[in-house]
Amino acid sequence: MKIAKIFPLMNDKNINRKFAETEIGSDKSISHRSVMFALLANGESVVENFLEAEDTQNSLKIVEKLGAKVERRDDKIFITSEGRAKEADDVLDCGNSGTGIRLFAGLLSSQKGAFFLTGDKYLRRRPMKRVTKPLKEIGAFLDGRENGNLAPLFIRGGEIKSFDYTSSISSAQVKSALILASLYGNDISRYREPELSRDHTERMLRGMGVDIKNISETEIEISPITKPLQPINIKVPTDPSSAFFFAVAGAIIPNSKIHLTNMLLNKTRIEAYKILEKMGAKIEIIVRESKYEEIGDIIISSGELKAVEVSENISWLIDEIPALAIAMSLANGTSVIKNAEELRVKESDRISAVVKNLRNCGIKVEEFKDGFSVEGGKLLPAVIDSFGDHRIAMSFSIAGLICGMKIEDVEGVNTSFPNFYNILAEFSQVELS
Numbered sequence: 349m350k351i352a353k354i355f356p357l358m359n360d361k362n363i364n365r366k367f368a369e370t371e372i373g374s375d376k377s378i379s380h381r382s383v384m385f386a387l388l389a390n391g392e393s394v395v396e397n398f399l400e401a402e403d404t405q406n407s408l409k410i411v412e413k414l415g416a417k418v419e420r421r422d423d424k425i426f427i428t429s430e431g432r433a434k435e436a437d438d439v440l441d442c443g444n445s446g447t448g449i450r451l452f453a454g455l456l457s458s459q460k461g462a463f464f465l466t467g468d469k470y471l472r473r474r475p476m477k478r479v480t481k482p483l484k485e486i487g488a489f490l491d492g493r494e495n496g497n498l499a500p501l502f503i504r505g506g507e508i509k510s511f512d513y514t515s516s517i518s519s520a521q522v523k524s525a526l527i528l529a530s531l532y533g534n535d536i537s538r539y540r541e542p543e544l545s546r547d548h549t550e551r552m553l554r555g556m557g558v559d560i561k562n563i564s565e566t567e568i569e570i571s572p573i574t575k576p577l578q579p580i581n582i583k584v585p586t587d588p589s590s591a592f593f594f595a596v597a598g599a600i601i602p603n604s605k606i607h608l609t610n611m612l613l614n615k616t617r618i619e620a621y622k623i624l625e626k627m628g629a630k631i632e633i634i635v636r637e638s639k640y641e642e643i644g645d646i647i648i649s650s651g652e653l654k655a656v657e658v659s660e661n662i663s664w665l666i667d668e669i670p671a672l673a674i675a676m677s678l679a680n681g682t683s684v685i686k687n688a689e690e691l692r693v694k695e696s697d698r699i700s701a702v703v704k705n706l707r708n709c710g711i712k713v714e715e716f717k718d719g720f721s722v723e724g725g726k727l728l729p730a731v732i733d734s735f736g737d738h739r740i741a742m743s744f745s746i747a748g749l750i751c752g753m754k755i756e757d758v759e760g761v762n763t764s765f766p767n768f769y770n771i772l773a774e775f776s777q778v779e780l781s
């Protein structure tokens with residue numbers, strides 16, 4: 349088991365750092381999608397600044413196994429496809445990635461052939477019925493353990509019928525799986541969700557020639573495609589969820605400033621920065637360009653932090669809540685997270701992981717079915733169990749800058765942010781063993 353020991357910053361030491369364009373990893377959601385969607389295009393797609401981390405590399409390997417030609421030149425990946433997936437002669441391993449397995453399940457539901465999707469021991473425990481059930485209803489054959497709820501999943505693509513589907517959860521993974529299947533439907537399909545989840549799939553597919561209309565922010569209409577997608581040509585911006593760990597560092601260490609560049613500024617992805625601002629950190633956002641998505645800078649400066657209550661647009665901060673919990677544990681007053689039951693089915697049960705670990709650090713925490721409350725106080729050094737979850741490991745590593753921390757089981761960090769500990773080591777001493 350890999351362990352990270354983080355030493356606290358020396359008294360009065362602050363952090364002040366401007367990140368160059370590619371120092372923090374590229375966006376994971378967009379990296380997955382760009383290579384998957386390239387498989388459905390006819391011709392050569394070009395992906396620049398693809399995230400080289402385990403989750404996205406697994407997606408790229410799967411795209412190659414499904415028949416695309418993949419070449420790497422300079423900082424670019426060239427993916428040549430004939431617009432369809434071909435049957436692979438092996439199991440397709442998504443590793444730790446929920447996005448990987450659920451989007452591939454949707455994509456393969458319409459393709460000719462038999463496909464097997466699996467993942468690591470954590471992914472094989474996560475619920476898949478949210479995609480297998482609606483996909484079965486529209487004409488694909490999917491099965492897995494527990495009646496199709498657990499991977500390994502078997503898929504036999506079928507003739508997809510159009511659908512009108514109202515999801516009970518705001519999940520971009522479910523939405524994307526259904527959009528991908530709907531491309532091969534026999535008529536226009538409709539998808540509704542309670543609150544808008546990240547919309548990269550809609551934006552990128554529109555850019556590749558798909559007719560996806562917004563009826564409202566939470567309702568879309570997708571027309572089936574009559575010819576393969578146009579190849580994608582994309583430069584992946586920096587991942588705001590990865591960068592957020594350093595944003596929290598900038599917010600909690602007095603007199604600090606973090607300047608993040610080339611950031612994806614989609615509103616469904618930067619809500620956590622707005623919560624930090626509400627808590628008292630100073631945040632400046634500068635839009636610099638727009639292709640598929642707005643891209644620019646976020647500058648975070650420390651401030652006196654006060655408690656906050658969060659119960660809306662949870663899917664906009666689902667990946668950042670563990671790091672926000674660290675800021676909350678140092679804020680004045682009691683912060684509350686509600687309506688966040690989805691956190692229980694992420695890479696770990698993140699409600700339970702945050703609650704257990706913050707308690708170990710001497711913080712008063714209350715656990716709810718759908719969230720937790722955190723009474724701001726003094727963080728104490730502790731031994732942290734990451735539960736194999738990259739975001740739990742990185743959040744408590746940032747807390748280590750304040751009081752020192754030993755984090756167990758940090759291998760998971762490589763799934764999304766392989767450079768994390770190298771960057772952290774610039775600020776304070778880090779020992780990996």
Ligand code: S3P
Binds near residue numbers: 378447519520521546
């Ligand atoms: C993702 C969607 C989110 C998020 C995950 C990436 C995506 O999951 O937690 O890290 O790329 O679509 P849900 O949409 O299932 O909430």
